Amino acid sequence: MDRGNDFLRTQIRTATAQHLAFFKALEDHESEAEDARYRDLCTRYMATMRDQQRMLEDYLSELRAADTGILTRTIGITADAVRSFADSARESDYARLLSDIALSRQAESNFRIFREGGRTMGLRHLAQIGEAGEREHDAYKRDANRLAQQMFVERAREHGTRGTATAAHDLSS
Numbered sequence: 001m002d003r004g005n006d007f008l009r010t011q012i013r014t015a016t017a018q019h020l021a022f023f024k025a026l027e028d029h030e031s032e033a034e035d036a037r038y039r040d041l042c043t044r045y046m047a048t049m050r051d052q053q054r055m056l057e058d059y060l061s062e063l064r065a066a067d068t069g070i071l072t073r074t075i076g077i078t079a080d081a082v083r084s085f086a087d088s089a090r091e092s093d094y095a096r097l098l099s100d101i102a103l104s105r106q107a108e109s110n111f112r113i114f115r116e117g118g119r120t121m122g123l124r125h126l127a128q129i130g131e132a133g134e135r136e137h138d139a140y141k142r143d144a145n146r147l148a149q150q151m152f153v154e155r156a157r158e159h160g161t162r163g164t165a166t167a168a169h170d171l172s173s
Helices: 004-032 036-065 079-086 093-121 124-158 164-172
Strands: none
Touching (some): 004 036, 004 093, 036 093
């Protein structure tokens, strides 16, 4: 198990790859989405998430530069692999949005850990990256969840919902 700087580099590298999957999903969904609200959501957060990605990549570069005598492992994630991971749910805008929300939750969790870990260890830059990332992903999730709820209700109504007595009967069977 990695410890110290090796552990920190591994965690930042993993978070960077995971965030790249989310960013690439937003990028792809911005152009693929049929629902204008979903396209707008992606567009609204592209610049922010690009900045988050850049901060992670820059911090990873700083960690590597500070430890030039040690070979570091590289991540084996290509752009195609990232896209296929991020876009595993291609069937509808709703399914894609749910996938984006899940990726954002993972990123937010990583940023929260970086914020608190950075504060605890006195790594101010890591704490700042974590704080900014957590805040931005929290805002994205709030907006994305609101849109997902709207899309859910719209789709459920389109297909005709059954009365509550029938639905309750179905659940008890």
